[in-house]
Amino acid sequence: MTGEHSGPYAGLGDWTPEALAVAGEIRAVVSAPHPVLSRVGGAVDPTSGETVRLAADLVATMRVSPGCVGLAAPQIGVGAQVFAVDVTGHPKAVTVHGTFVLCNARVVEATRWKPGREGCMSVPDLTGDVKRASRLVVEGDLPGSGASVRLVTDGFEARALQHEIDHCAGLLFLDRVAGAHAVYQRKVYL
Amino acid sequence: MNELAITVIGRDRPGIVADVAEVLAGLGANLTDSTMTRLRGHFAMTLVCTGPAAAEVEAALAPLAAEGQLLATVREVTPDGEVPPVGEPYVMAVHGSDRMGIVAAMTRVLVDAGGNVTDLSTRLAGSLYVVLAEVELPAGVAETLVDRLDRTAAELGVEVTLRPADPDLL
Numbered sequence: 001m002t003g004e005h006s007g008p009y010a011g012l013g014d015w016t017p018e019a020l021a022v023a024g025e026i027r028a029v030v031s032a033p034h035p036v037l038s039r040v041g042g043a044v045d046p047t048s049g050e051t052v053r054l055a056a057d058l059v060a061t062m063r064v065s066p067g068c069v070g071l072a073a074p075q076i077g078v079g080a081q082v083f084a085v086d087v088t089g090h091p092k093a094v095t096v097h098g099t100f101v102l103c104n105a106r107v108v109e110a111t112r113w114k115p116g117r118e119g120c121m122s123v124p125d126l127t128g129d130v131k132r133a134s135r136l137v138v139e140g141d142l143p144g145s146g147a148s149v150r151l152v153t154d155g156f157e158a159r160a161l162q163h164e165i166d167h168c169a170g171l172l173f174l175d176r177v178a179g180a181h182a183v184y185q186r187k188v189y190l
Numbered sequence: 191m192n193e194l195a196i197t198v199i200g201r202d203r204p205g206i207v208a209d210v211a212e213v214l215a216g217l218g219a220n221l222t223d224s225t226m227t228r229l230r231g232h233f234a235m236t237l238v239c240t241g242p243a244a245a246e247v248e249a250a251l252a253p254l255a256a257e258g259q260l261l262a263t264v265r266e267v268t269p270d271g272e273v274p275p276v277g278e279p280y281v282m283a284v285h286g287s288d289r290m291g292i293v294a295a296m297t298r299v300l301v302d303a304g305g306n307v308t309d310l311s312t313r314l315a316g317s318l319y320v321v322l323a324e325v326e327l328p329a330g331v332a333e334t335l336v337d338r339l340d341r342t343a344a345e346l347g348v349e350v351t352l353r354p355a356d357p358d359l360l
Contacts, residue, residue: 032318033287038349125315131356174285175351180309180322 012142012149017059017099019144020052024060027076029121032172036074037122041081041168046103046141051082055101055143058084062099068121070160072167075122081105082143083164087157092116094155102149105140105165107133116159118173119186127184128177132159191240194219194247195267200260202233210235210262213250217242230314233260238267276306277328279355282339286348288319296321296350299342303335304328319348324355 017024030036044051054073062071062084069090072083086099110133119127136158138151153161163173177183198210207226214221219241226235241247244264251262284296297307300323309324327335336352343350 031316032285033348038286123315123318125318126313126320171351172285174320175283175349176353177281177283177322179281179355180311180324183311183313183320183322185313185315 010147010149011151012097012100015100015142017056017101019142020056020059020101021144022053022056024053024056024058026064027057027061029061029065029071029075030077031122031124032174034077034122036077036079037167037172038170039074039079040170041072041074041079043104044080044082045146046143047146051080051103052143054078054080054082055084055103058082058101059086059099062086065121069156070164071121072164074167074170081168083168085157085160085164087160090156092156095153095157097151097153097157101143102138102140102151103143105138105161105168107136107162107165108139108150109135109137110162111135115178117184118159118163120163120173122167123172123174125186126174127186128173129179129182130173130176131178132162134158136161138165192243192266193269194239194241194244194264196235196237196239196247196251196262196264198233198235198251198254198260198262200233200255202228202231203259206233206254206260207235209254210237210251213254214239214241214247217247217250219247273306276304276326278326278332279308279357280305280325280327280332280352281355282321282323282325282350282352284319284321284323284343284348284350286319286343286346287317288314289346292319292346292348293321295342295346296339297323299335299338300325300327303331303338305331305335 062068069087070085073080081104084101087093112134114134115131219239221239224237244266248264305325305327313320339350
């Protein structure tokens with residue numbers, strides 16, 4: 001399943017970050033308890049220059065961050081509904097759409113809920129067990145063209161999308177952990 | 191047989207669980223429920239067992255504490271049996287900047303709504319404080335409780351969510 005659809009909502013098509021046509025800047029990633037991480041991000045105009053630069057910054061920052069499979073605008077201090085995802089090459093990924101950025105994204109279908117361990121660049125010392133849908137349909141807008149897209153995905157990419165959409169709603173994985181003992185100190189092996 | 195509550199707390203090292211369990215096994219004490227973790231690097235174990243008199247068990251554990259690095263306490267408890275649940279299970283998650291009184295204030299709101307905390311953990315990671323509480327709530331209180339939790343959290347400058355626990359029965 002590739003998530004490609006015709007009609008008012010198409011898939012990503014041949015969209016790549018190069019379509020943004022601006023060089024992204026590497027931004028500092030903020031950590032909890034920074035208040036921007038707990039605020040609901042504002043809807044954006046996906047065609048505005050500001051949104052395009054934000055999208056490029058998210059991609060650039062994601063790419064230089066080891067192990068980072070997704071980054072949302074609140075994580076670089078911007079309370080907006082924009083995030084980048086790229087699970088390419090991740091061993092748990094099944095469907096992979098490459099690198100993409102979505103604006104104003106929302107979950108329209110979520111099924112087959114499964115537990116899994118999550119980390120977050122904004123909660124660097126902890127991981128947690130969170131139940132997420134492993135089959136997911138998301139709609140949103142592409143930065144630049146503003147085209148409406150519908151992505152159908154699964155597995156790890158679905159988890160990453162739900163994690164980033166949560167960031168845009170002011171939620172961290174900590175808000176969804178399964179129980180009192182479902183948060184773990186991130187292990188550091190010297 | 192007596193029901194005994196035992197705590198062992200102190201400097202962590204490999205082998206404490208095996209040492210304690212061996213002592214108890216040697217006395218014919220049967221481990222029932224137990225939990226062990228490290229809290230800020232300290233070894234912390236709490237267990238309930240059935241066995242001989244508390245004084246005998248405490249004396250047998252004393253060598254483990256002889257170097258002054260571990261504290262072991264044993265006391266007899268009355269078997270209370272299972273407490274019936276007061277309602278539906280929920281998970282409360284709280285996170286924000288560390289400050290005094292977060293657990294006190296948030297759990298008081300739960301208690302005042304008739305809730306019973308059944309499991310709790312807290313973590314301080316840098317300046318981020320995280321509280322996770324499993325709580326049983328009487329039917330129908332969750333909705334109004336969310337408002338009260340939100341107000342208390344806002345006063346403390348922290349975030350709170352309350353969600354039904356998912357038992358994942360298979």
